[in-house]
Amino acid sequence: MIRTILTEGHPTLNAIARDVTDDELKTPELQQIIDDMISTLKSTTGVGLAAPQIGESLRIVIVDKPMTVLINPLLTPVGETKDTSYEGCLSIPGMRGEVERHQAVHVEYTDRAGKRQEATWVKFRAIVVQHEVDHLNGILYSSRASFMYPDDTQHAPKLPQHNLTSGTPRQNGGRTFVIDSDKKVGGQQHFTFTFMDAGRLSALRIAPGGAMVTAVYLTGVRLRASGFKAGAVQRMLLGVDKGLHVAQGDQLRIELRLPSGRHRIVAEADFDYNAPTPSGHLADSP
Ligand code: ZN
Numbered sequence: 001m002i003r004t005i006l007t008e009g010h011p012t013l014n015a016i017a018r019d020v021t022d023d024e025l026k027t028p029e030l031q032q033i034i035d036d037m038i039s040t041l042k043s044t045t046g047v048g049l050a051a052p053q054i055g056e057s058l059r060i061v062i063v064d065k066p067m068t069v070l071i072n073p074l075l076t077p078v079g080e081t082k083d084t085s086y087e088g089c090l091s092i093p094g095m096r097g098e099v100e101r102h103q104a105v106h107v108e109y110t111d112r113a114g115k116r117q118e119a120t121w122v123k124f125r126a127i128v129v130q131h132e133v134d135h136l137n138g139i140l141y142s143s144r145a146s147f148m149y150p151d152d153t154q155h156a157p158k159l160p161q162h163n164l165t166s167g168t169p170r171q172n173g174g175r176t177f178v179i180d181s182d183k184k185v186g187g188q189q190h191f192t193f194t195f196m197d198a199g200r201l202s203a204l205r206i207a208p209g210g211a212m213v214t215a216v217y218l219t220g221v222r223l224r225a226s227g228f229k230a231g232a233v234q235r236m237l238l239g240v241d242k243g244l245h246v247a248q249g250d251q252l253r254i255e256l257r258l259p260s261g262r263h264r265i266v267a268e269a270d271f272d273y274n275a276p277t278p279s280g281h282l283a284d285s286p
Helices: 028-042 123-136 230-238
Strands: 048-050 060-063 068-077 082-087 095-102 104-110 116-122 147-150 175-180 185-194 199-207 212-218 221-224 244-246 251-261 264-271
Touching: 028 048, 028 060, 028 068, 048 123, 060 123, 068 123, 082 123, 095 123, 104 123, 116 123
Parallel strands: none
Antiparallel strands: 048 060, 060 068, 068 104, 082 095, 095 147, 104 116, 175 264, 185 251, 199 244, 199 264, 212 221, 212 251
């Protein structure tokens, strides 16, 4: 079964995964997890996958070409030589980063049949297995990268600009807005909400999760200086006076960077018109 790949921000990706016991390895449940990992990886363009990426906090990684299943892997660097490469990760879609890794590693692991194996892997395969074993220790490559950059976005056309003055009303008084791109788009984009009534914006959620929100402005006032994942927008807004007070005609401009591809951007905004007007003022975030 193809499983959902968790993306950065999910706590399982930051946890230390536990060893698989010999008895557990023989169970159909554990073998099924391995099969799921293989089908999930094959459904992507990736070359490796770690169990925590599908929500299983177990020390299992797979590396493709040829497909190798490593249970409880142990890595020992061979020599001092390091290589720099530009890594990507299925859990950080649309981004790449420059990372330095050991050029050669000795790999010890149990295979899916329960047999101990060892090998020395070099270059690309060594890089992949180091990246995957990092996942078992709750480490994403972004924390090792000297810099990160959006992948393959330079030549993609931009989304047409949308001024979202309407949307589908939601039960709680909020609205759901949808922008569909019918061709491949990517790179820096923005969209703007115009508020037709005064009120309090209590939440805002934006998909896709792979988008990086680079800035948020309310009628020209910058609310947030640094980039963050789209899923974090809700938390950011709630951090400002437990919601944002907006006046009629105010515009909330959201700037985001998208991985190249076809996107359906869904923004859900919740309004609470009955709440008292919050005191204080909006200030730049630290
Ligand atoms: Zn990864």
